[in-house]
Amino acid sequence: MALRQIFADNLRRARLAAGMSQEELADVAGIDRTYVSALERCRYAASIDVMERLATALQVTPASLLEDVGDVV
Amino acid sequence: MALRQIFADNLRRARLAAGMSQEELADVAGIDRTYVSALERCRYAASIDVMERLATALQVTPASLLEDVGDVV
DNA sequence: CTGTGACTCGTAGTCCGTA
């Protein structure tokens, strides 16, 4: 499993856990609304500083967004 | 402290711990020697898939490269 | 072995609108 996919999964999970919409998260993190959508859909390989902003906005550690939780499916 | 800096530090530490030169790491990770140098010097905000390749080459988890170990200085 | 400036090229990332 690619790391981008793991990141996408963790991002979505963390966002939902925080009870935020993509729009809210994008707003708080200071990034584009459609970009959050694209990230969760694994369209892009986010750079490290975007990860940082996202992690901060979600109040989780950046490292936790890369943790491989295996197939939750 | 910016995450890019933490990443740069962790990258260098992991590389030295593995007893590799920038050249060797670059070779194993399949990226340019000078690019590894640039990354360790915090010149760029590495993207997630570069991190993945680097982590694999160093045989550490991608998440460990983002762990804030504080000022080791 | 490593740092660095210069360079090209691809894509990250933004902004628009629509379903």
Add this chain to the structure above:
DNA sequence: TTACGGACTACGAGTCACA
């Protein structure tokens, strides 16, 4: 609320020569 497309710009990706 989210997925997704197009068009655009900024910056990361990747390489070279030289110190």
